Amino acid sequence: MLKIKNLLVKVGEKVILNGIDLTVKSGEVVAVMGPNGSGKSTLAYAIAGHPKYQTSNKKEKNNWIIKIDGERIDDISPDLRAKEGLFLANQYPVAIFGLTVNSFLWQMYKKNRIAASKTPRNDAMSLVEFRKYVEELTNSLNLNLDLLKRSLNDGFSGGEKKKLEILQLLVFCPKYVILDEIDSGLDVDALKVIAQTVAKVAKEKKMGVLVITHYNRILKYLKADRVIVLEKGKIVKSGTGKLAEEIEVSGYKNND
Amino acid sequence: MTRFAPVKVDNKEKEVIGEYKYGFSMPEDNVFKAERGLSEEVVQIISKIKKEPEWMLKNRLAAFEKFGEMPMPSWGADLSGINFANIFYYVKASQKMEKSWDDVPADIKTTYDRLGIPEAEKQYLGGVKAQYESEVVYGSLMKKYSDLGIIFCGMDEALKKYPEMVKKYFGTLIPMGDNKFAALNTAVWSGGSFIYVPKGVKVDMPLQAYFRINSANMGQFERTLMIIDEGAFVHYVEGCTAPIYSTDSLHSAVVEIFVKKGARCRYTTIQNWSTNVYNLVTKRARVEEDGVMEWIDGNLGSKVTMKYPSVVLVGKRAHGEILSVAVAGKGQHQDAGGKCIHLAPETTSRIISKSISLKGGQASYRGLVQMNLGAKKSRSKVVCDALILDKKSRSDTYPVNKINESEVTLEHEATVSKIGEEQLFYLMSRGFDEHEAEAMIVNGFIEPIVKELPMEYSVELNRLINLQMEGSVG
Known part of the structure; x- marks a missing residue:
């Protein structure tokens, strides 16, 4: 279980999130919705450990704030959070010049799936097998294979970047995934393939999914078990998947 | 290349500056060591020991005079720490150049073993020259290459065996008056490589030279001359290391390369001197019609480097390329770049410079693109990118363009970046x-x-x- 308790997040002196309690169970899809500036993306970054976001426990100072399957992660660096099985699919993936996608994915695979494994893995793929596996995944996302030879996110279109985040997610195979507005700037076909891919892998691997989104449309293909509405840094509403549809019809304002 | 663990050397003169795996030294067991400092007498002695022809001695003495007259460069890196009087200008550690590693004196052989040179030679090199202090101590060339008429020997040997060729080219591309350090090199030069590749011969395996300074306050002044005849190809690689001493050493080389019609030369340097070496090198290539010169220059070590490999494009469609990487760490100043001089029509050049500065290091790009009248339809592209890893470090760019012909294209791109928090977070x-x-x-x-x-x-x-x-x- 991904568990968040009394989460307070500041950027500089400004409080962005003011006491969030949230849980995501294995295999569960939880949607976080809310208007611009409500603190949705801050929630994603704070969980993943971005240094710009200072987190603290609003009620019990020095007590834990975020746990993954019982392990506290709010006091460790982003790489160690990744090792606990956390993956953030970014809204704005950054480019790394000269690091090819192929090379990056292979290093990520070795690091997180072979080296991090506590027991010897007999199913570890060789480089050749891995390349083939990546090509299959790339095709399944309707992503051009040529991208694999290019620098990571360098000159990629918005849609290509988002699909590449999902490709990384598939290679990484986390226990919990956060999708930060993965649907923004996507056409209908790209949205569909991304949402369906996540829905399928989450079900197969029993991943917990936290979907941060502005719109209901991604939830048509990636069904949310629960929906939470954020406003001004607080959870103002929570409910079943139906809540997302209501928001779609009447907007955030009318739900006050 | 073979790896080895850093070895502790019991030497009181030594001071450990960071992790530099080539920092070991061998006890000095020299055949001859000139006294400290530079004088006409030292120049005479060097020439006498080498049994040189009269013209070379005269040339040396003229250069010595020139050196005295010329001022220190008023631009570039800070050279005020060089004490010319404290340097040993000539050290001979071995009686002669050997053709088998087994014949090289044991201490010197051990050095090269630890640097992994004999092993590399077995695996992927076509020929090797090893220079220890002032002299080339080992030389080899695969039989298949010598059978094709390729010459790869030390400069001193070349002066004896091929005096006409040396006399014809020596100092014609980099005259003694080019700069103070070219004058110094011309006065006291010793060692270096001589390469001649005959018409149409393509050397498919790299030829490597390895330069090693062993003693403290040593000045190494190798002189390299390469003539790549029409349609020929060669890839020459040089590596440089030195022990770590608390006092400074000086490396001041001159490299002249003649690329004939349709020939191609690639010259790769991985300079990893210890951080007490002043590395002041003049490198220039003259490229004839349809010829190609490529400088690939890696500057990792040294205290101060000033080096701007140049191409002078004298023939139609000649092409020059300078790719350089400089890493400036603690206490280092890498002042590097390149020069492309276009003298003929349709000539092309490209400079790509990448510098990384960290831990307070300073990296500068200094470059020149010159297009003379008549260099019609010539093109040049300069890309210089700097990456700064922390707030203590700095990077500067000094590009100069001299364009005297209207029908030309020149592109210049420059970026300075820092490793961003967003990039680090993304990867983490x-x-x-x-x-x-x-x-x-x-x-x-x-x-x-x-x-x-x-x-x-x-x-x-x-x-x-x-x-x-x-x-x-x-």
């Missing part, structure tokens, strides 16, 4: 620790140059850079 959120993430960004940054190197060298370059970066985080 994929499970890489901060050091690994930083290394991935740096390796990506220099990738356009690294991919031009033979496999063995690209692995070594990446390894050296990662070694220099260790502990730079935080």
